[in-house]
Amino acid sequence: MVDQDRIIKINIEDEMKSAYIDYSMSVIVSRALPDVRDGFKPVHRRVLFGMNELGNTSDKPYKKSARIVGEVLGKYHPHGDSSVYFAMVRMAQSWSLRYPLVDGQGNFGSIDGDSPAAMRYTEARLSKMAEEMLRDIDKDTVDFQLNFDDTLKEPTVLPTRIPNLLVNGGSGIAVGMATNMPPHNMSEVIDGTIAYIDAKGEIEIEGLMQYIKAPDFPTGAYIYGYAGVKDAFETGKGRVVMRGKAEIEHEHNHDKIVITEIPYLVNKAELIKHIADLVGEKRLEGISNVNDESDRSGMRIVVDVKRDANASVVLNKLYKLTALQSSFSVNNIALVKGRPETLNLKQMIGYFVEHRHEVVIRRTKYELKKAEERAHILEGLIIASDNIDEVIAIIKTSKSPNEAIERLMSRFALSEIQSRAIVDMRLRQLTGLEQDKLRAEFEEIEKLIAYLNEILSNEDVCMQVVKDELQEIKDKYGDARKTEIVYASEELNPEDFYSDDEMIITISHMGYIKRTPLSEFRAQNRGGVGAKGSETRDADFVEYIYPASMHATMMFFTAKGKCYWLKVYDIPEGTKNSKGRAIQNLLNIEAGDKVNAFVRVKRLTSDIDFINSHYLLFCTKKGVIKKTLLEAYSRPRQNGVNAITLHEDDGLIQVRMTNGNNEVVIANRNGRAIRFHESAVRVMGRTAAGVRGMTLDENDPTDEVVGMVCMKDNEKETILVVSEQGYGKRSNIDDYRITNRGGKGVKTINITDKTGKLVDIKNVTDDNDLMIINKSGITIRMKVSDLNVIGRATQGVRLINLEKRNDEIASVCKVMSDPDEIADTDEADTTENENASELLNQGELFENESFEDTDTPEQFEEQ
Numbered sequence: 001m002v003d004q005d006r007i008i009k010i011n012i013e014d015e016m017k018s019a020y021i022d023y024s025m026s027v028i029v030s031r032a033l034p035d036v037r038d039g040f041k042p043v044h045r046r047v048l049f050g051m052n053e054l055g056n057t058s059d060k061p062y063k064k065s066a067r068i069v070g071e072v073l074g075k076y077h078p079h080g081d082s083s084v085y086f087a088m089v090r091m092a093q094s095w096s097l098r099y100p101l102v103d104g105q106g107n108f109g110s111i112d113g114d115s116p117a118a119m120r121y122t123e124a125r126l127s128k129m130a131e132e133m134l135r136d137i138d139k140d141t142v143d144f145q146l147n148f149d150d151t152l153k154e155p156t157v158l159p160t161r162i163p164n165l166l167v168n169g170g171s172g173i174a175v176g177m178a179t180n181m182p183p184h185n186m187s188e189v190i191d192g193t194i195a196y197i198d199a200k201g202e203i204e205i206e207g208l209m210q211y212i213k214a215p216d217f218p219t220g221a222y223i224y225g226y227a228g229v230k231d232a233f234e235t236g237k238g239r240v241v242m243r244g245k246a247e248i249e250h251e252h253n254h255d256k257i258v259i260t261e262i263p264y265l266v267n268k269a270e271l272i273k274h275i276a277d278l279v280g281e282k283r284l285e286g287i288s289n290v291n292d293e294s295d296r297s298g299m300r301i302v303v304d305v306k307r308d309a310n311a312s313v314v315l316n317k318l319y320k321l322t323a324l325q326s327s328f329s330v331n332n333i334a335l336v337k338g339r340p341e342t343l344n345l346k347q348m349i350g351y352f353v354e355h356r357h358e359v360v361i362r363r364t365k366y367e368l369k370k371a372e373e374r375a376h377i378l379e380g381l382i383i384a385s386d387n388i389d390e391v392i393a394i395i396k397t398s399k400s401p402n403e404a405i406e407r408l409m410s411r412f413a414l415s416e417i418q419s420r421a422i423v424d425m426r427l428r429q430l431t432g433l434e435q436d437k438l439r440a441e442f443e444e445i446e447k448l449i450a451y452l453n454e455i456l457s458n459e460d461v462c463m464q465v466v467k468d469e470l471q472e473i474k475d476k477y478g479d480a481r482k483t484e485i486v487y488a489s490e491e492l493n494p495e496d497f498y499s500d501d502e503m504i505i506t507i508s509h510m511g512y513i514k515r516t517p518l519s520e521f522r523a524q525n526r527g528g529v530g531a532k533g534s535e536t537r538d539a540d541f542v543e544y545i546y547p548a549s550m551h552a553t554m555m556f557f558t559a560k561g562k563c564y565w566l567k568v569y570d571i572p573e574g575t576k577n578s579k580g581r582a583i584q585n586l587l588n589i590e591a592g593d594k595v596n597a598f599v600r601v602k603r604l605t606s607d608i609d610f611i612n613s614h615y616l617l618f619c620t621k622k623g624v625i626k627k628t629l630l631e632a633y634s635r636p637r638q639n640g641v642n643a644i645t646l647h648e649d650d651g652l653i654q655v656r657m658t659n660g661n662n663e664v665v666i667a668n669r670n671g672r673a674i675r676f677h678e679s680a681v682r683v684m685g686r687t688a689a690g691v692r693g694m695t696l697d698e699n700d701p702t703d704e705v706v707g708m709v710c711m712k713d714n715e716k717e718t719i720l721v722v723s724e725q726g727y728g729k730r731s732n733i734d735d736y737r738i739t740n741r742g743g744k745g746v747k748t749i750n751i752t753d754k755t756g757k758l759v760d761i762k763n764v765t766d767d768n769d770l771m772i773i774n775k776s777g778i779t780i781r782m783k784v785s786d787l788n789v790i791g792r793a794t795q796g797v798r799l800i801n802l803e804k805r806n807d808e809i810a811s812v813c814k815v816m817s818d819p820d821e822i823a824d825t826d827e828a829d830t831t832e833n834e835n836a837s838e839l840l841n842q843g844e845l846f847e848n849e850s851f852e853d854t855d856t857p858e859q860f861e862e863q
Contacts, residue, residue, distance in 0.1 A: 024175035028340055032174035034181075036334040036341075036348065037355035038133065038158040039165030041172060043087045046076040048101065049155055051126050052134045062105045062123035069119050078148045081119070089116045092124060097168050098183035098218045099477065101130040111219070111262075111299075112269035129477055133160035139366040141359045159359040161473050163189050163352045165334060166212075177340060179333040182215035182232075182240065182264075187478035189349075190470045196349045197463050205234050205346050212345065213485060214240075215328070217264035220482040221245050224325070229485075232330035233345040243486075244324040248311045255311035257318070259301040263326040268292070271323050272301060278321055286314040312500040312551075356466045361456065368452040371445055373417075378442040380418025381425065385435045387412065391422060486606060503568060505546040505554070506580060511594050514580030515571045518547060545771060545813045546598060553604040555633060557597040557618075558589060559651040563643035565604075565636035588639050597655040604634050615658050617678060618643070618690060619666060619708040622650040625741065626690030627681045630657065645689040654708045662710040665719060665736060666694045667748055667761040670703050673719070673792075674745030675736040678710070692742040707761040717763045718789055721749045722772070722799065724756030724808045729796030730764065730789045750795045760812045771813040772800050778807070784814070 034041050040048075050072040056063045069084045077084055090096050092104030095111045106122035109115055116122060126134075141159040146152070166189045169181040192211035196203055214229045223229060224241040232238030242263035249256050262268060272292055278284035286309030293300040303318070305311045319325040332343045336351060343351075384391045394411065398404035401423050408419040428434060455462050503515040548554060548568045556564040564587040572581045583595060599616065611631040618626040626644055633643065644652060656662075658678055667673040674694045681691060697703040711717055714733045722728040729749060736746060749758060764770075766785040773779050780800055787797065800809065 028174045028177070029335065029338060032172035033177075033179055033333060033335050033340055034165060034170045034172070035157055036165060036336050036343065036351040038160045039163070039168060039170060039334075040158065041087075041170070043077055043079075043083060044091065044101075045158055046072050046154060047084060047088050047091070048126065048130055048134060048158070049137075050076060051102075051124075052131075052137070056125045057131060058103060058126050058128045060125060062103075062125050065106075065119040065122045065124050068124060075152055076147050076154050085119045086116075088124060089122075091130075095218055098216060098482075099129055099162075099167055099186060101127050101133070101168075103127045111267070113267040129162065132162055132473060132477075133158050133164065135159065135161060136359065136363050139363045141362045141366070157355070159363075161356070161469050162186070162477075163193060163349070165352065166348055169215075174340070177333055178331060180329055180331045181334075182328055182330055183217060184212060184214075185216035185479070185481050187474055188212045188216070188481070190474040190478065192345075193349050193353060193470055194467050196346070197353060197467055201350060201353075203346070205344060208345050208349065209233055213481070215330075215483065216481050217242065217328075217483045219264050219266070220261035220484075221263050223483055223485045226485065226487045228327075228330070232332070236330070236332035236342040236344045236347075238330045240328040240330060242326050242328060242483075243319060245484075246315055246318075246324070248315065254307045255305040255309075257303040257305060257311060257315050259303070259324065260299055262299065262301075263323065264328060266323045266326055268294070268299070268301070274322050275303065275318065284314075284317055284321060285309065286317075310501070353466065356469075357462065360462055360465050360469075364452050364455045364462075368449065368456070371449050371452060375442065375445045375449060376415065377418060377421045378438060378445060380412075380414050380421055381438050382435075382442060383412050383414065383418075384408075384422040384425065385438060395423065500549045500551045502547060502549055503571075503573075505548055505568070505571060505598075506574075507546075507583065507595055508580065511583045511589075512580035513571060513583045513586065514574035514578060515548075515568060516574060516576055545773065545811070546600070548600045549602070552600045552602050553636075555599040555601065555604075555655075556583075556587060556595045557599075557643055557652055557655045558593045559596045559653075560590065560593045561642060561644040561646045561652050562589070562593065562640045563633055564589065564640040568600075596651070596653050599655055599657050601630070601657075604636075613659070615660060615678075615683065616643075617656045617658050617662075617664065617681070617708070617710065618652060619654045619656075619693060619705060620644075620646060620650045620690070621653050621704040622647065623666070623668075623692060623694035623696055623705050624650065624690040625664070625666070625681055625693030625708075626688060627658075627678065627683050628686055628688070629683060632686040642687050645687055647689065653705060656708065656710045658710050662712055663714070663733070663738070664693070664708060664710055664741075665733070665761065665763070666705055666708045666745070667721060667758055668694065668696055668703055668705050668745075669757045670697050670700060671721075671747055671749045671751040671758050672697075672745040673721075673736060673748035673761065674741070674743050675733070675738050676741045677738065680741045695742060695744045697744070706758050709761055709763040711763050713765075716765045718765070719748070719792070720762040720764045720770075720784065720787070720814075721796070722759050722762075722809060722812050723749065723751070723796070724759050725754065726772075726798055726800040726802045726809055727755040727796045728787070728799045729794060730784070730787050731792040732789060735792040747793045750793055752795060755795055756808070759809050762812060762814055764814050768814040770799070772809060773811045773813070774800070774802070774807045775810045776807050 030042055032041065038045065047068070051068055054063065054068065054071055056068065065085060065088065068088065069081050072084050073079075073081055088102055089104070089108050092100055092102035092108045094100055102124050103126065104122060104124045107117035108122060136159050137155060143156045144153040145156050147154050165181065166184045167186050169183040171180045172178065188211055192208045195211055196208065199207075209230070212233075214223050214226070222243040222245060224243040228239040228241060230238070232240065244259050244263055244266075245261035246257050246259045249258055262271060269292075272290055275284065275287070275290050279287050279290075286306050287303055288306050289304040291302045291304075293302055303314070305314050332348065333340050334343055334348070335341075336343070341347075390411070391408065394407050395404045398407060404423050405416060405419040408414055408422055409416060414422070455465060502518050504518050505513065505515050507513050550569045552568050554566045554568055554571070556566065558564070566586060571586065574580050583589060589595070601611075604611065611634045612629065614630045615627050616630055616633060618628070624647070633641070646652065660678065662678050663675060664678050664681075665673055665675045681693070684690065693708075694705060696705070709719070711733055718730045718732055719736070720728060720730050727749075731748070736748070739745070748761070749755070751757060764784045768784040769781050770784055771779060771781050782799065790796070802808070
């Protein structure tokens with residue numbers, strides 16, 4: 001009966017519910033989720049606190065990891081030793097934490113997924129940043145609780161000066177919920193926190209995002225698209241797309257993809273193995289070899305691309321098929337007052353500021369108490385020093401210390417603490433110098449007490465202390481972002497579906513546009529009659545030919561001064577003889593307007609340094625010139641924008657991109673040209689009208705500007721002018737004296753009835769070929785080196801034979817010539833330029849295009 005009485009009958013369903021709830025809450029609160037205040041789970045907090053209690057700080061020698069693990073296990077964390085050791089190891093890995101909190105010595109694993117050495121081999125100590133999280137812990141700043149066996153006390157939270165939850169993030173799987181929080185840049189987070197404090201919490205998430213741009217991962221790479229980041233900041237949940245950093249290098253006649261940064265939490269060795277497996281399974285074509293050339297200087301994964309493959313397409317496939325493009329699913333769940341909550345950006349900052357406010361208040365109260373105790377003692381010592389002879393007499397005549405204490409208390413109305421301090425006072429303090437020190441210390445203590453009382457009574461002063469300490473942390477440990485942000489891109493990027501091939505953009509006089517591979521054009525010697533270049537409508541002819549790669553942004557400038565944007569891959573492709581598509585169907589161009597100039601920019605919205613260091617130079621047919629920063633045109637709009645304000649009867653004829661150091665030459669129809677440095681034109685706003693660049697002939701109402709060139713290399717480049725009847729010549733730039741802008745210029749070609757009026761002006765070198773397009777649609781390609789450099793006032797030589805045709809030259813372009821290309825005859829049917837595309841990849845440039853190099857602004861200047 002006794003044994004039966006000890007058996008309690010219960011409902012198993014109720015018992016399982018109760019037990020499971022207890023277990024799940026234990027996991028949620030005591031194991032898997034971080035605290036919103038210090039961003040730590042219990043195991044991490046205990047590791048850092050245990051190391052601090054061991055005296056294992058950054059200014060002391062390393063200690064064995066086994067010693068640290070034993071300390072934490074035996075005193076605070078009654079779980080497996082591996083859980084403690086691996087938690088400590090992760091805090092030491094620079095690729096796992098944005099700001100490591102443990103300074104490790106030995107093998108702590110690698111980004112390839114290698115395991116760390118056993119704890120008996122490795123050593124560790126606190127990092128300087130971890131010490132900032134433990135600072136003031138001995139000043140009653142946080143609550144302590146009993147450890148698992150009630151023999152010691154451990155902190156429930158750390159008094160961190162660092163917003164660790166945002167800075168280092170965290171992840172954990174609890175029961176029924178999980179958290180996955182990305183790291184952020186400390187400088188940005190602290191700036192955002194200070195802005196929150198300044199606004200007294202009255203700042204929206206959009207305002208905080210001006211400071212905290214996006215997550216900042218320790219492995220760098222790119223954040224690809226901003227929608228997921230915005231969702232995560234606003235709701236606490238979002239999907240952040242990450243892309244590895246890869247560049248295409250050309251070496252020994254083949255391309256290779258060099259990967260220098262990979263997405264966060266991606267295993268480098270597994271990434272390389274996966275690429276190799278995809279190649280072996282024939283799922284990834286165009287790769288001949290993959291090597292890991294990483295060393296102490298940094299990561300370097302080299303993917304060799306086959307000669308017949310397009311490196312850009314291969315790279316896009318790597319993004320699509322491998323972890324080189326990954327996503328980070330943000331789920332900001334943390335413990336708020338012991339309960340799990342999903343938090344947005346403002347809430348996380350707000351709870352941290354509340355925590356810091358509480359820490360500062362508690363620390364101030366502690367320091368105030370200590371200061372008042374010290375002031376009380378100093379007050380007694382000063383009284384004793386003022387009556388030193390009597391004090392000595394009392395002490396000498398007393399039979400015991402206690403009697404002396406009691407006599408001093410009654411004689412000078414002192415407290416027991418003050419009297420005891422007087423009795424314990426050393427003889428050295430009787431000197432005059434020591435007495436002065438006592439008074440000076442008392443004055444300092446009085447000032448400190450007043451300041452501490454002000455902190456406690458004035459909320460603004462208290463929050464200023466919080467701000468100052470945050471700024472101190474930023475000054476010590478703040479750094480630049482590692483992860484770059486590609487704002488305009490999303491996971492589905494149209495560029496992924498187009499290889500970045502070189503194209504020829506053709507625009508006819510009546511506004512038909514198309515793109516055609518460069519290789520369809522042919523070369524001829526000077527004097528040839530040309531080959532059919534394009535089928536056009538009656539009275540239409542090809543007017544402009546430009547080159548551009550498929551991924552470039554085309555900026556179109558119209559005669560009425562409007563600017564439009566279009567990606568090259570959005571331009572319809574056509575054969576060499578096709579008509580193309582009406583440009584009005586692609587751009588919202590006004591009736592009666594037409595495109596007169598364009599600029600190709602490879603990274604118009606992403607390369608901030610480039611667009612802020614380069615300019616667009618505008619020229620109108622009435623001789624007006626204007627210079628504006630490229631940045632003013634870097635925000636595409638569907639309906640276009642006003643690029644320049646034009647006067648009546650004027651029209652925009654040309655736009656050039658410059659680096660600010662070019663010389664400008666402008667020519668008019670009557671054969672005159674003016675030369676001046678572009679610094680003579682001040683930088684103006686996007687809608688400005690400009691200033692006078694050249695004065696036209698007053699006696700000829702039909703006179704107008706036909707072209708503008710920007711000279712980049714006066715030693716190699718010469719001036720080429722072409723007239724309506726096919727005559728042209730080259731002259732040295734030195735033949736044109738430098739004058740102030742606005743003049744009439746000097747004669748650049750001798751205009752006669754035989755030559756016709758001037759059609760165009762170019763800056764060319766011996767490496768250029770000319771592509772001449774006449775109004776009937778006939779094109780001819782010839783070498784500039786066939787033209788001798790002669791005086792500027794001469795008539796020139798015949799470039800194209802127009803005597804058998806009632807025709808005129810419509811447009812002139814230049815390309816880089818192929819030194820291996822030799823035209824067979826002067827007839828219309830000549831050999832195909834098989835290497836044209838390769839030449840353009842090496843830097844080929846058409847004059848009607850303003851060139852922007854695909855890599856660096858410095859290379860632009862070299863062009």
